[in-house]
Amino acid sequence: MQFLQLVISGISQGCIYGLIALGFVLIYKATETVSFAQGELMMLGAFCGLGVMTFLEYPFWVAVLASIAAMALFGILLERAVIRPILGQPAFSIVMLTIGIGYVLRGLVTTIPGIGTETHTLPVPYKDMAFNLGALTLNAEQLVVIGTTAVLCAALFALFKYSKLGIAMQASSQNQLAAYYMGIPVKPLNGLVWGLASAVAAVAGLLLAPITFVHANMGFIGLKAFPAAVVGGFGSLPGAIVGGLIIGVVESLSGFYLPDGFKDTAAYIVVLVMLMVQPNGLFGERLRKKV
Amino acid sequence: MRFIFKTDYAQDIRLAKHGGHVFWYSLLVLCLLAAPWLIDEYWLAQLTFVLIYGIVGLGLMLLAGFTGLFSIGHAAFLGVGAYTQAVLTNMGIPFPIALAMSALLSAAVGLVVGLPALRVKGIYLGIATLSFGFIVEEVFARWEKVTGGNAGIHIKAPDLFGFKVDTADGFYFLCLVLAVLATLAILNLLRSPTGRAFVAIRDSEISAQSMGIQLAYYKTLSFALSAALAGIGGALYAHKLQFISPDQFNIIQSIDLLLMIVVGGLGSVHGAFLGAIFLIVMPQLISLSKDFLPEAIGQAPGLQSVVYGSVLIAFVLFEPMGLYGRWLKVRTYLQIFPFYRRGMFKRQKSFQKSDRLK
Numbered sequence: 001m002q003f004l005q006l007v008i009s010g011i012s013q014g015c016i017y018g019l020i021a022l023g024f025v026l027i028y029k030a031t032e033t034v035s036f037a038q039g040e041l042m043m044l045g046a047f048c049g050l051g052v053m054t055f056l057e058y059p060f061w062v063a064v065l066a067s068i069a070a071m072a073l074f075g076i077l078l079e080r081a082v083i084r085p086i087l088g089q090p091a092f093s094i095v096m097l098t099i100g101i102g103y104v105l106r107g108l109v110t111t112i113p114g115i116g117t118e119t120h121t122l123p124v125p126y127k128d129m130a131f132n133l134g135a136l137t138l139n140a141e142q143l144v145v146i147g148t149t150a151v152l153c154a155a156l157f158a159l160f161k162y163s164k165l166g167i168a169m170q171a172s173s174q175n176q177l178a179a180y181y182m183g184i185p186v187k188p189l190n191g192l193v194w195g196l197a198s199a200v201a202a203v204a205g206l207l208l209a210p211i212t213f214v215h216a217n218m219g220f221i222g223l224k225a226f227p228a229a230v231v232g233g234f235g236s237l238p239g240a241i242v243g244g245l246i247i248g249v250v251e252s253l254s255g256f257y258l259p260d261g262f263k264d265t266a267a268y269i270v271v272l273v274m275l276m277v278q279p280n281g282l283f284g285e286r287l288r289k290k291v
Numbered sequence: 292m293r294f295i296f297k298t299d300y301a302q303d304i305r306l307a308k309h310g311g312h313v314f315w316y317s318l319l320v321l322c323l324l325a326a327p328w329l330i331d332e333y334w335l336a337q338l339t340f341v342l343i344y345g346i347v348g349l350g351l352m353l354l355a356g357f358t359g360l361f362s363i364g365h366a367a368f369l370g371v372g373a374y375t376q377a378v379l380t381n382m383g384i385p386f387p388i389a390l391a392m393s394a395l396l397s398a399a400v401g402l403v404v405g406l407p408a409l410r411v412k413g414i415y416l417g418i419a420t421l422s423f424g425f426i427v428e429e430v431f432a433r434w435e436k437v438t439g440g441n442a443g444i445h446i447k448a449p450d451l452f453g454f455k456v457d458t459a460d461g462f463y464f465l466c467l468v469l470a471v472l473a474t475l476a477i478l479n480l481l482r483s484p485t486g487r488a489f490v491a492i493r494d495s496e497i498s499a500q501s502m503g504i505q506l507a508y509y510k511t512l513s514f515a516l517s518a519a520l521a522g523i524g525g526a527l528y529a530h531k532l533q534f535i536s537p538d539q540f541n542i543i544q545s546i547d548l549l550l551m552i553v554v555g556g557l558g559s560v561h562g563a564f565l566g567a568i569f570l571i572v573m574p575q576l577i578s579l580s581k582d583f584l585p586e587a588i589g590q591a592p593g594l595q596s597v598v599y600g601s602v603l604i605a606f607v608l609f610e611p612m613g614l615y616g617r618w619l620k621v622r623t624y625l626q627i628f629p630f631y632r633r634g635m636f637k638r639q640k641s642f643q644k645s646d647r648l649k
Contacts, residue, residue: 034414085608091413092361096553097607099546103600110593117592216593223425223542226418234414261433268422272407275419279411 001135006252012142012211014248015149017267019204020225021232021240022156023197028234029173030193031087033094037102038201039222044105045071045202046209046218050120060125068202075198079191087190102219109216117216122209145207152203153241160237169193224251227271233281242282246270293626304482306475323467327460336531337575339463341567342470343527348551348563349477350520355549356558357481358513359493363417364404364424365548368518370431370540372397372525374438377446377535386449386456393526394519400427401518405511424545431537443536446529466527473520477560480516489513493558550599554606556613565614573598 023038048067052058058066082101086093110117121127129140160166172179172186180186205218212218228247232239247267255263262269274281295302295309307313327335347369355361372393379389407419431438438444448457449465456462480486488509491499500506529535547570555566577595584594591597610616616636624631 028414034417082604082608089607089611092355093607093611095361095414095417096549097604099549100600100603100607103596103603105600107591107593107595107597107600111591111597220542223421227422230415230418261429265426265429268425271422272419272426275407275411275415279415 002256003253005136006256007249008136008138009142010249010252011245012139012145012248013252014228014245015145015241016204016208016211016221016244017225017228017247018241018244019149019152019200019207020222021229021244022237023201023204024225024229025232025234025237025240026193026197026200028229029237030169031083031190033083033087033091034098035197036095036098036222037105038197038225039219040102040105041071041075041198041201041219042205042208042222043109043214043216043219044074044205045198046122046205046214047109047115048202049206049209050122050214051115053123054120060123064206067206068199071202072195072199076191076195078198079194083194084187084190106216106219119213119215122206122214124210127210141210145211148203148207149241152200153238156200156237165192224267227267227274230271231274231281233283236281236283239281239283306478306482320471327463332459335459335463337571339459339466339531341564341571342463342466343524343531344548344551344567344570345564346466346470346473346527347521347524347548348555348567349473349560350517350524351548352552352555352557352560352563353477353480353489353520354513354517355552356562357486357493358489358510360510360513361417361549362404362420362514362517362545363542363549364420364422364427364545365517365521366540366542366544367420367424367427368397368401368521369525369528369544369548370427370535370537371400371518372522373529373535373540374431374444374525375522376526376529377444378437380447380449380530381444383450385452387451390523390526394522397522397525398515398519401514401516401521402511404518405514409507409510421542421545424540424542428537428541431540438537441537443534445534448533449530462530466531469523469527473523474560474564477520481560485509485512547599550603552613554602554613556615557611559613559615561618562613562615565618569602569614573602 020038020042023041024035027033027035027038045067048070049063052063052066053060078101082097083094086097109115124141126140126144131138131140131143158166160170168179168184169189169192171182172184172189176186208218208221224247225244228244229240230243231246232241232243247270250270251263251266254266258266293309293311297303302308307316322329323338326338330338347365350368351362351365354365375393375396376389379392380386384392404420404423407416411419432441434440448455449462450456456465481490488499488504491502491504492506492509492513496506532539551566551570552562553566554569555564556562574595577598581590581594606613612619620636623635
């Protein structure tokens with residue numbers, strides 16, 4: 001029973017990793033750049049929700065929608081302002097750029113007097129609810145995380161499979177030039193992808209907020225989403241979620257069964273093993289460099 | 292304006308290209324030698340840190356700037372060097388031997404990390420080194436018998452075969468000598484076939500391979516050399532601070548090291564030291580400017596990260612060659628005055644090279 005309990009808490013944590021990893025993968029597929037600012041975007045989304053709920057005192061649902069919309073807009077603006085000018089430069093420049101963005105966001109949040117330097121709890125309506133299922137205790141927060149992730153995945157699947165926009169995004173991620181020739185506006189599409197990734201990050205932030213706290217350094221969890229993305233294969237959307245789940249469950253189990261210290265490093269050990277065994281991840285496309 | 296007529300092949304690889312180089316670098320060395328008598332103790336300590344970070348920067352520059360491999364976990368090598376030095380020095384082993392051991396152990400660890408580098412590239416390598424950095428940090432914190440765990444470990448003054456270097460001036464000279472040696476070693480390496488091979492790998496792996504360069508050998512070598520320099524830097528860092536703990540070698544430190552070489556200028560030896568100056572001087576400037584800023588901004592704990600982040604963004608967007616690139620432009624402007632044209636250093640329009648199969 002304890003095992004099952006650990007697995008469930010691992011899955012809910014893994015869903016968070018998966019959602020952040022989803023952001024990486026979306027951006028990677030679209031622009032072949034890796035965003036190190038994803039964790040900070042998540043933090044910003046959580047702060048947005050907090051601001052709307054506690055200072056403007058709007059109900060929870062308004063706050064959720066408002067912060068997702070705000071973050072999507074922020075993502076689009078970010079892409080337009082700093083990412084687009086250096087597209088095509090070496091990948092490392094863009095990595096450093098996103099690290100810089102992460103630094104700035106994290107620092108800016110702390111300059112907001114009275115809010116940025118404190119830790120807050122997000123007063124969600126489902127706080128502290130729990131269900132008993134036999135000997136299992138299910139926290140409402142964990143169930144909400146799992147449920148929302150499932151819904152979001154279904155929505156993204158539908159977007160990429162059936163909508164024109166999603167198909168255009170797929171096309172441009174496979175071959176930008178060919179997509180451009182087919183009349184797909186690649187540049188605005190990249191902006192939309194950043195918006196989408198930021199919105200997903202905001203969802204992750206809002207889901208994580210009741211479990212941990214809202215504070216300026218919560219974005220560091222984004223560093224654990226990298227292993228998730230790699231385990232799943234960097235270019236694969238379902239892979240990101242599966243990778244997140246694997247990392248979450250392994251972390252939760254190793255925290256209980258293995259000695260101290262393994263909980264924090266489990267994700268990294270898994271990813272190193274993965275990179276040695278199968279560098280392309282579970283669902284990754286096989287890559288071979290052509291001359 | 293200066294014209295260099297090349298009449299000899301040896302001129303191409305000469306370290307000092309012309310008399311100006313000899314003059315200015317000699318002057319620099321003289322100033323550095325006289326520094327303990329010219330500046331006060333506080334700034335001398337900062338200068339020592341610049342030299343230490345410069346050595347680490349040289350290592351990372353060799354890896355990132357000249358071989359094109361990126362390590363987001365370089366603080367781990369710094370830490371391996373620092374802890375080795377601390378443990379060995381406290382056992383009573385003389386400084387040069389301990390330093391050599393730190394460098395060797397770091398290089399050995401670098402070899403281990405370099406192995407996945409043979410299979411993965413680009414961002415995967417970044418994530419592999421990132422993961423490695425986290426694991427090493429955890430090892431420092433948990434291996435309490437040797438490292439003292441989170442409580443940290445104190446380290447004695449360096450002992451040069453019976454001669455104790457326990458003054459700030461003495462340690463400064465020690466760092467200066469090592470920094471100069473490291474710089475000369477890197478410069479020499481870069482004009483040797485090995486260095487050329489590194490640069491070839493950076494520019495195009497496939498063409499390097501076609502020219503008969505063994506990717507596996509040179510990539511691992513680059514990792515090992517880079518880690519060895521980081522280990523030497525770490526050993527000096529440990530002596531300078533006299534106290535080390537695992538959180539000095541975390542991801543923030545790794546990112547600071549990367550920031551250092553990007554701001555300094557990727558792919559230039561000067562860049563390592565310019566970046567080190569930036570990394571050391573910037574916090575001083577920030578704390579000086581705090582008094583002039585409104586309280587909400589000046590007292591915010593995140594001010595430093597805002598400044599670092601903005602500087603990083605600005606450099607990536609506007610000056611990809613870093614401080615050294617800016618200096619090159621200024622120098623060219625002065626050299627050919629008044630014939631400088633705006634487009635001389637215009638960034639070439641480049642198209643993204645995809646790693647994907649198309």
